Amino acid sequence: MGWFKREKQGITTTTGEKKEIKEGLWYKCPKCQSVVSSDEHKETLNVCKTCGHHERITAEDYFNLLFDGKYTEIAKGLKSDDPLKFEDTKKYVDRVKAVEEKTGLKDAIRVAHGKIESQTAVIAAMDFGFIGGSMGSVVGEKIARAVDKAIATESPLIIISKSGGARMMEAGLSLMQMAKTSAKLNQLSEAGLPYISLLTDPTTGGVTASFAMLGDINIAEPNALIAFAGPRVVKETIGRDLPEGFQRSEFVLEHGFLDLIVERKDLKSKIAQLMAQFAN
Numbered sequence: 001m002g003w004f005k006r007e008k009q010g011i012t013t014t015t016g017e018k019k020e021i022k023e024g025l026w027y028k029c030p031k032c033q034s035v036v037s038s039d040e041h042k043e044t045l046n047v048c049k050t051c052g053h054h055e056r057i058t059a060e061d062y063f064n065l066l067f068d069g070k071y072t073e074i075a076k077g078l079k080s081d082d083p084l085k086f087e088d089t090k091k092y093v094d095r096v097k098a099v100e101e102k103t104g105l106k107d108a109i110r111v112a113h114g115k116i117e118s119q120t121a122v123i124a125a126m127d128f129g130f131i132g133g134s135m136g137s138v139v140g141e142k143i144a145r146a147v148d149k150a151i152a153t154e155s156p157l158i159i160i161s162k163s164g165g166a167r168m169m170e171a172g173l174s175l176m177q178m179a180k181t182s183a184k185l186n187q188l189s190e191a192g193l194p195y196i197s198l199l200t201d202p203t204t205g206g207v208t209a210s211f212a213m214l215g216d217i218n219i220a221e222p223n224a225l226i227a228f229a230g231p232r233v234v235k236e237t238i239g240r241d242l243p244e245g246f247q248r249s250e251f252v253l254e255h256g257f258l259d260l261i262v263e264r265k266d267l268k269s270k271i272a273q274l275m276a277q278f279a280n
Contacts, residue, residue, distance in 0.1 A: 025037055025038040025039065026038060027040075027041040027055075029048040029050065029051060029053050030053065031048065031051050031053040032048060032050050032051035032053065034048060034049075034050040034051070036048075036049070041055075044265075045057075045065065045264045045265055046061070046264075047263070047264050047265070052222060052223075052263070053223065054200075054201065054221045054222055054223065054224070054263075054264055056128050056162065056200070056201060058127050058129065059109070059110040059125035059126065059127040059160070060110070062123070062125045062160050063110070063112055063114075063123065063125065065264070065267065065268060066116055066121075066123060066158070066267065066268050066271065067112070067114040067115065067116060067121075067123070068114065068115045068116065068117065068118065070114055070115075071112040071113065071114030071123075072112060072113055072114060073110060073111065073112045074111050074112065074113065074145060074146075074149060075111055075141070075142050075145045076106065076110075077106065078106060078107065078138050078141060078142060079096070079100075079106040079107060079138060080092075080096050080107055080136055080137065080138050080170075081137070082096075082169075083170075083173065084169070084170065084171055084173070086169040086170070086171070088169075092169040095131070095169070096131075099129075099130055099131055102129075103127070103129045103130055105127055105129065105130045106138070107130055107136070107138035107139060107142070108126055108127055108128075108130040108131060108132075108133045108134055108135070108136070108138075108139055108163070108167075109124055109125065109126045109127065109133075109138070109139045109142050109143070110124070110125055110127065110142075111123070111124045111125075111142050111143075111145060111146045111149070112125075113149055113153065113155065116268060116271060116272050116275065117268065117269070117272035119156075119272060119275050119276065119279070120153055120154075120155045121155050121156050121157075121158060121271075121275065122146050122149050122150040122153070122155050122156070122157050122158070123146075123157075123158045123159075123160065124142060124143055124146040124157070124158070124159045124160070125159075125160040125162075126139070126159075126160060126161055126162045126163050126207075127162065128162045128163070128164075128202075131167060131169075132163070132164035133162045133163035133164055133207075134163060134164055134165065134166065134167035134168075134174075135163055135165065135166050135167055135174055135177050135178075135205075135206055135207050136166075136167035136169070136170045136173070136174050136177070137170060137173050137174070137176075137177065139167075139177060140176070140177030140180045140181055143159065143177075143180075143181045143184060143211060144180060144181065144184045146159070147184040147185065147187060147188050148184075150188060150193055151187065151188060151191045151193065154191075154193065155193065156193060156194045156195070156196060156275050156278060157188055157193065157194070157195045157196070158195075158196045158197075158198060158271060159195070159196075159197055159198070159211060159212070159215075160198045160200060161197065161198065161199050161200065161203040161207050161208075161211070161212040162200045162201070162202070162203065163202070163203060163204065163205065163207040163212075164202065164204055164205060165204050165205015165206045165207055165208075166178075166205055166206035166207075174206070175206060177206070177210070178206050178209060178210035178211075179210075181210050181211040182210050182211060182214060185211060185214050189216075194216045194217075194274075194275070194278040195214065195215050195216050196215055196216065196217050196219065196271060196274055196275070197211070197212055197213065197214065197215025197217070197218045197219070198219050198220070198221075198267070198271075199212055199218065199219070199220040199221075199224055199226050199249070199258070200220070200221050200224050201221065201223070201224035201225050202224065202225035202226075202227070202230075203220075203224065203225070203226050203227075204225065204226075204227045204228065204229075204230060205228060205229075208226060208227060208228050209228055212226075213257065216278070217259050217260070217274055218257070218258050218259050218260075219258065219259060219260040219261070219262050219270070220249035220252070220253070220258050220260075220261050220262075221249065221261070221262065221263070221264060221267075222249060222250070222261055222263060223248050223249060223250065224248065224249040225247055225248060226247060226248070226249055226252045226257070226258075227247040230247075231246055231247055234246075234247075249261050
C-alpha cells in the first residue's frame with residue numbers, strides 16, 4: 001500500500017491520524033517560517049502560534065474583533081479626488097480605481113460606531129491594502145467625522161493606525177491632513193472625551209507625526225514598526241548600524257513613546273478596561 005492515499009476530505013497517511021485540512025490553503029509565517037492552514041491561522045486572529053508574529057489584518061477584521069457584533073459604518077461613500085491631476089507611472093485616478101476594484105475599499109480608512117463590551121465607542125481603522133494605508137484628504141476628512149461622531153454621542157474615539165505615511169499623489173493636500181486631524185483631536189479633548197491610539201504594523205511618516213501619537217493612551221501590537229522615517233532611510237542617513245529591534249514597538253515602549261503593548265487577542269478587553277477607567 002502507498003504511504004498515503006487521497007480522500008475526499010483531504011489527505012490521510014497510513015502512519016498517523018487523518019488531518020482535516022483543505023488542500024492549497026496554507027499560511028507561512030514570514031518571521032519563523034512555520035506553516036499552518038489558513039483556517040487555523042485565522043482562528044488565532046492572524047497571529048502565529050509559534051512565534052507570535054502579528055500579521056496585518058483589515059479594518060473590517062478590527063471592527064469584528066472589537067465591536068460587540070453590530071456596528072454602523074459612517075461616511076462610507078467618501079472617495080479620493082484628483083485636484084492635482086497627478087501622474088507618475090500611472091494616473092492617480094487609474095491607480096485609485098484599480099485599488100478600489102481589488103480591495104472593495106473607497107479609501108485607506110473606515111469609520112464605524114458601536115459598542116465595546118457594552119460601552120459606546122467610535123473606531124477609525126486604517127487599511128494598508130489601499131495604497132499602503134497612505135493618508136490623503138479622505139483619511140483626514142473621515143477622522144474629522146469620527147471626532148464629530150464621538151462628540152455627538154459622547155463616546156471615546158479609537159484610531160487604529162496602519163500606514164506608510166502621507167499620500168504623495170495629493171502632495172500638499174495630504175500634508176494638510178496632519179494639521180486638520182490634530183486640530184479635530186483637540187476638539188475631542190476640549191469635550192472631555194478620551195482618545196485611544198492603537199499603532200499597528202507599520203505606522204510611519206506623517207501619520208506617526210500627527211494623530212497616531214496624540215492619544216491619551218498610545219498602545220501598540222507586538223513588534224509593530226513605528227517610525228517617522230523607516231530604518232533603512234535612517235541607517236543610510238546617519239551611516240551607522242542601528243540597535244537591534246530599532247523602531248519596533250518594544251523599542252519605542254522602552255524609550256517612552258508608548259504606554260502599552262497589547263497582543264491582538266487581548267485588545268478588546270484592554271480597550272474596554274481603558275474606556276471604563278476614563279469614564280470614572
